[in-house]
Amino acid sequence: MKIRTQYTFWRRLLSKLVNLETISKNILNLTLISFTLILFYTGNLQIAIAHDAHGRRGWVAQPVQTHYFDHITLFSQGRITRFTQMPIRVYISPILKESPYLPEIRYAMQEWHTASEGNIRFEETEAPRNADIRVSWGHSGLHADFQDMRLGSAELTRLKDTKQIVAQDPADASPPFTVEVILMLEGDGTIGELSQKEMRTVCLHEFGHAIGLWGHSPHPSDISYPTATVQHPSARDITTLRKLYNTPLNTPQHDIAIKVLTSEIEAKPYAEKRKRLRHHYLLGTVYFDEGNTEAAIGSFLTCQALDAKFQPAIEKLIQVYHETGKTHDAIALLEKRITQKPSPADYNTLGIFFYERKEAEKAIQAFEKALHIAPYHKAARRNLHQLLRAKGFKALAAKDFETATTTFKRVIRMDPLDAPTYQLMGNGYAQVGQFETAINYYQKAIDINPVDALTKHHLAECYNNYGVALRNRGEWDAAIEAYRNALLLMPTLGVARTNLGDAFTRKAKAHNEAGELDEAANAYLELKKLYPNELHIRNLLGELYLKKGDYAEALSAFQHVYNITPNAAHALHNLIAAYHHYARSLSDTEEYITAIQLLQKALRLAPTDLNLRLSLANAYQGAGDYERATIEVSRVLAQEPENPQAKEEEINLRIRRGNALMGQRQYAAAIAEFEGIPESKRNTEIYNTLGYLYLVEGEHQKALAGFETVLQKDPINMPAFRNLLSLESQLIRHHFDRIKRDTLTKVRCALALTLIKRKQTNAAIEKYQSALKSKSEEMNPLLIETGKQLANWFQQYGNTENRERVLRWVEERSSR
Incomplete structure (x- = not known):
């Protein structure tokens, strides 16, 4: 089922032109003034026309009835309209809070709470925007004939259409309406200050409507009677309320409402015009909500026949024509009314219709006429702004920057201090990638309104996107500056922080690939400042320091990571690699003692790492500690007998020991070391050395065999040739x-x-x-x-x- 109120009609209409400010919850509006055109502005064009939710006395009483359920949807377009979430939030205006009637308002809430056995609960709120019911003070005006009671009134304003009954848990549903209650603290001249009893009755009556009794009881003893005087909800009120809250929200009762209203019309064909207008108008709203647009139009035309100036019916006709695709007829009605009495509101609505028909120039003319009548008409002014902005944005999309700038300047001339327009211009240029121009316009908006958080947010995002464009061009430093500007404006902009880190990373990588290792290290250091606790950055720094040969810094970086994540395999691997590289570099510069210390630390972390032991053996050899070197090599071979590096190191160890012994003239021991090297692993140098040692020891045949082996491998080997000459000289003797x-x-x-x-x-x-x-x-x-x-x-x-x-x-x- 669908309730179509004038508010919903206008809201749908306006949403095509402007971005409506949405309210997070759907609320119920109860207003005092019946069938009153309400024009209000919430930052974009919004028009709502609400109708009176209250009938008049005159229904035939039916004493035998225990409830008046058939009457509670006459003013809610024929469908159940009640709250589904508790507590119901109530805002009481400051004037009423300071008035002597505040206890009576709270009395009414307590009475309905008690009558519902605690199922209906109220909670006062200080924020009107968050309220389900707003209670304020008012006075009778032009539409006094359509008030609910002489001392108060209620108005229902729907905020969205729900054609079908929503199949969801009522406890989770938000009411698609608001309620506004307006109380008369003073009368219309016929009464003076209200008594406590009168005020209690008024509050009880209006809060009854607010919680869903959208109609009047035909029984004088009920609080919902039009001119009730009772102080408590009657048994019939309570029975009706209970039946109401056992019926799902939006349950259609069109047929019932139509039957009741039709009966009233037929039973009183000669009733006073005011009552007949009311009945035909309400009948039209029920037909319209039911979807019977022809019957609805007929009812509203009847209203016009009774009173050609009856504005609620005219407004409804405009709505029906528009929503049924008869915009031409809606425009004709508007233009006729404008001819009779021009108003900025009608010109504004006419502009919206023209805009919908894509007649932009006519729309602009209509808005300008509205402003000619009322230069500060907010809705028309904002809509004209919107049209001009749309034109500017269209030009921007086509990259017609000259037209865009000219159009935006026209908007600015309407209000030179229009910071939002500067912001929108920034948005437009940012969307087409003109970031520098966009930044300029955003900055102008901030100059006008330095505390505008939204513009600062957009400017921060623009700086971020500008940084991305610069980064894609490889302009790292400029991109980094843009990201930093974004973060200065909005420190919590996570994407800018991420992109800044990405820029530093890319910059470091580019310098690294170009061999500019110092610049790469500086970029990583900046990245570390940005993310001091990110371990992967320290890993990147460590890897770069390894590449630079700055092993001490690499060791420091990897040690930090390992201290925090000792169980992470990669952390241990990197730390050991740093120890290893550092130790080998020290061995290369003959700093064997320090190298040995580093390798011993590494082996305490990874005692089964054979490469570390081999490097330690090498360092021991360099330090002349062949015994410990031999022990380390033996440990490797014990763990992995066929380890090629260990076998090679074993050979190197024999060579070094042999050379050392040879230097000490311990030739026999030296020979033993070299003979311990397998023949398959001996090279010409080893054979030459062995031949020389044999020669020194007088083992001439072995010496000759060694030299011949060298010459077989290298026939022109000079050391072997010279050694043969020496052997010849010795043998001659x-x-x-x-x-x-x-x-x-x-x-x-x-x-x-x-x-x-x-x-x-x-x-x-x-x-x-x-x-x-x-x-x-x-x-x-x-x-x-x-x-x-x-x-x-x-x-x-x-x-x-x-x-x-x-x-x-x-x-x-x-x-x-």
Whole structure:
């Protein structure tokens, strides 16, 4: 079911032009003045026309009835209208709070609370916007004939349409209306100051309407009787109230209301005009809410026939025509009324209709005419602003900045200190990415109204978006400044803080990739100031310090993270890496003692880390502590026997120990170290060293074997060649020893081959001739083979003379 009141009509109409200020809760409005046109302004154009919720005395009493439930929707458009949430919040105006009638108002609330057995509860509030019922003082005016009672009145104003009954828990539903109660502290000249009894009756009666009894009882003993005098709700009032609150909100009773009103009309065809107007008008509102627009129009036209100037019916007709798509007829009614009596309100409404029909120029003209009559008519002025702003925004969307600026200036000329327009101009330019221009307009708005929190919020967001644009262009410093400006305006703007952090991060990354490590570190330090407790920033700093080689700072950063999150795997990993890198850098600069200390600390954190132990072994070696180095390598091999690095370190350890022993002239011990190196792992340097040690120790054959092994791997190896010459010299001194003479022959053969490969032809021939002096037959195979190799080499290089010469020597040796 749908209740369509003039308020709802106008509100829907205006929402197309302006942004209505919404109220968080739907409330009930009870006003004193019946069927009164209420024009009010809430920051945008808003017009509401409310109708009287009260009937007049004259219904036929039915004493046998125990309730008057059929009468309680006559003034609520034929549907149940009651509160569904408790307590009902009541605002009492300051004038009434200071009046002697405050106890009577509270008396009425208590009486209804008691009558409902505590189900209806009231709570006073100091905030009218949050109230469900607002109670204020008033006086009779132009529409006195349509008041509820001579001493008070109530008016229902609906804030939204709900065509269907809302299928939800009534306890969770908010009433789609407000109620306003207006009390007469003084009469219309026929009475003086109200007595306590009179005021109690008035308050009880009006609060009865407020809680949902939207009609009058035909029984004089009921508080809902039009001219009631009782001081307490009757049994019939209570029974009706109970039945009401057992009926869901918005339950339709159109047929019942239509039947009652039709009966009244038919029973009193010659009643006074005022009553007939009331009945036909109420009948029209019920038809309209039911959706029977033709019958509604008929009822309102009947009102016009009775009184052509009856404005509530005219307003309803305008509403019905508009909502049924007959805007042309609505405009015609408005223009006719304007012709009779121009008013800024009608011109304003006419402008809205033209705007809906997309006739913007006619709308502007209508609003301007409204302002011509009433230059300070807020609604028309605001609507004209809105149209001009819309034009400006449209130009901005099309990036027609010249038209946009001209249009906005026209709005500003209407009010040079119009800070909201400057703000909207800022909004418009910001939406099309013209952030610098937008910032300028926002700043002008703030200059006019420095305490405008909304504009500051928009300016902060604009600075943030400007920062994003700058960041996307890689202008890090400018972006950072924009984000900082946003945070100065609005420190709680989380997105700006996030973007500022992102800008610092991107800046640091860009510098890092460009190799500008100091600049990258500075950016991370700024990021750390922004988020001092963010551990990932310290991790980033630590990683950058590692890359820079600033291992002490890296260690400090990772140590901080580890101290806070000791159970985090990545924290331990990074800390160990910092210890390791730092220790290795110290080893490289021969600061072995400090390196050893760092590695020992790291191993206390990760005792099974083999790489740390290998580095510790290396540091011990550098410090000359071979015993501890050996222990560390052994620990690694015990844990992982095939660890290639440990095996390599074991070899290095033997080499270092061997070299150290050799330096101490402990040649036999040195030989033992080098012989401990597997042959597969020995290189030419090791073989040379071993050969040298054998030579020193007089083990000539082993020395020769070592040097030959080197020359097989590297035929022109200079150290091996020189060592062979030294071996030759030493053997010459022992020519009386046959074994040494044979060894000397072997050495000379090896030298001959080495010299020929070094392309020292003559020296090779001379060395071979020296070898041929050997008289040992055991040496013949070696001498013959050496000669053949020399001959082949000469043949390869085309040295025929030397080839033939060597072959003769080979033949001579073979013939022995």
